[in-house]
Amino acid sequence: MSVPMEYYLILSAFMFIVGVAGVLTRRNAIVVFMSVELMLNSANLSLITFSSFMGNPVGQLFVFFVMTVAAAEAAVGLAIIIALFRNKLTLNIDEINILKW
Amino acid sequence: MTLEIILFIFFAGTAAVTSVIMITRSNVVIAALFLILNFGSLAGLYLLLNAQFLAVTQVIVYAGAIMVLFLFVIMLLKPEHEKTVSKIPGMKIFSFAIAFMVFVQLAYLIFFASQSKNISQNVEASINAGTIETIGTELFTNYILPFEAAGFLLLAATIGALILAKRKIE
Numbered sequence: 001m002s003v004p005m006e007y008y009l010i011l012s013a014f015m016f017i018v019g020v021a022g023v024l025t026r027r028n029a030i031v032v033f034m035s036v037e038l039m040l041n042s043a044n045l046s047l048i049t050f051s052s053f054m055g056n057p058v059g060q061l062f063v064f065f066v067m068t069v070a071a072a073e074a075a076v077g078l079a080i081i082i083a084l085f086r087n088k089l090t091l092n093i094d095e096i097n098i099l100k101w
Numbered sequence: 102m103t104l105e106i107i108l109f110i111f112f113a114g115t116a117a118v119t120s121v122i123m124i125t126r127s128n129v130v131i132a133a134l135f136l137i138l139n140f141g142s143l144a145g146l147y148l149l150l151n152a153q154f155l156a157v158t159q160v161i162v163y164a165g166a167i168m169v170l171f172l173f174v175i176m177l178l179k180p181e182h183e184k185t186v187s188k189i190p191g192m193k194i195f196s197f198a199i200a201f202m203v204f205v206q207l208a209y210l211i212f213f214a215s216q217s218k219n220i221s222q223n224v225e226a227s228i229n230a231g232t233i234e235t236i237g238t239e240l241f242t243n244y245i246l247p248f249e250a251a252g253f254l255l256l257a258a259t260i261g262a263l264i265l266a267k268r269k270i271e
Contacts, residue, residue, distance in 0.1 A: 003109045003149070005222075006211050011113045011146075013207040015120050015139075017200045022124035024196030030129055030175060034136050037167070038120055041143055044159075052150040055226025057235045060152055061244055064236065067162050068251040072258030074167045078174045079265035085178050086268075 008049040015042035029081050029091045033074075040070050109149055115142035133171050140164040151224075152231040 015038060022035030044063045051059025084096055119139040126132045140163040147156035229235060240248050 002103055002105055007109070007113070008146070008150070009211045010208060011117060013204060013211065014117055017204040017207070018117075018120045018124060020203070021196055021200040024200070025193050026124060028129060030171065030178075031124070031132055034132060034171065035124060037163075038123065038136065038139070041140065041163070045143060045146065048147055048150050048152050048155060051230060052152060052227045053222045055223045055230050057230040057239055060155055060231060060236055061239055063152075063155055064158065064240070065247060065251055067158060068255065071162060071167060072254050074170055075258045075262040076265065078170055079262040081174060082177065082266045091178065 005049060005053050009046060012042045012045040012049070015039075015045070027092050027094055029084070029093050029096065032093060033077055033081070037070065037074070040066065105149060108145065112142045112145040112149065115139070116146065129175050130172070133168060133175060136171075137164050137168045140168065150231070151227045154231060154233040154236050 019035045019039035019042065022038065023032050026032055026035065044066055047059045047063050047066075051057065051063075081091070085091060088096055088098075090096065116139050119135045119142070123132045123135045123139060126135070140159060144156045144159040144164070147153075147159055
C-alpha cells in the first residue's frame with residue numbers, strides 16, 4: 001500500500017481534535033452529540049488503520065462492536081434530548097443544568 | 102501518483118473539511134448533512150484500507166441509520182439558531198488553543214516518535230483481514246459472547262429509548 005500509515009493516523013487525530021473543539025465550543029445539545037459521534041468515528045479510523053496495516057482482523061471486529069454501541073448510544077441519547085426538550089423547552093446546554101446544585 | 106494516492110487525498114480532504122464545516126455551521130440541519138458526507142468519505146477510506154465489510158457497515162449504520170435518527174430528532178424539535186455567546190467569556194479561544202496544542206502533540210507523536218515505521222504492510226494479509234468471511238468466522242467462534250451481549254445491548258437501548266421518549270410513564 002503506497003499511502004503510509006502516518007497519514008491515516010494524522011487524519012484521525014485531526015478529526016478527533018475537531019470533535020473535541022466542537023464539544024467545547026458549541027452550545028446546542030444535538031451538535032455536541034454529533035461531535036461525539038465524530039470523535040467515535042476518528043477512533044474507528046485509527047483502529048481500522050492499525051488492523052489493516054498489521055493484517056489482523058481483531059481491530060475491525062472491535063470497530064464492529066463500537067458501531068453497535070454507537071447505535072445504542074445514539075438512540076438513548078436522542079431520547080434523552082427529546083425528554084429534556086419536553087421539560088425545559090430548550091436545547092442550549094448552558095440552560096440545561098438540572099443536575100447542578 | 103497512483104490512483105490510491107489520489108483517492109486518499111480526495112477522501113481525506115473531504116473528511117477533514119466536512120468535519121470543520123460541521124462544527125462551524127450554526128444551522129443544525131446543515132451540520133448534520135455535512136456529518137453524513139464525512140461518514141461517507143470515511144467509508145471510502147475504509148475501502149482504501151481493505152476493510153470492505155466495515156465500509157459497507159459504515160454507510161448503512163452510520164450514514165444511514167444513525168444520521169436519519171439525528172435528522173428526525175432535529176425535525177421534531179426544530180431547534181432555534183443558537184446564540185454563539187457562551188456564558189464563560191473566552192471559552193472559544195481557550196478551547197481552540199487547547200485543541201491546537203493537543204493536535205501538535207499528537208502530530209509529533211505520530212510523525213517523530215512513531216514505532217510504526219517498522220510496520221510494513223502485508224497486502225495479502227490485509228486484504229484477507231477485511232473480508233466478511235474472516236470477520237464472520239472470528240465473530241461466531243472467538244467472539245460469540247460479546248456478539249450476543251451486543252444483541253442484548255441493542256434490545257435494552259430500544260426499550261430504554263421508547264420509555265424515555267414516551268410522554269408519560271404510567
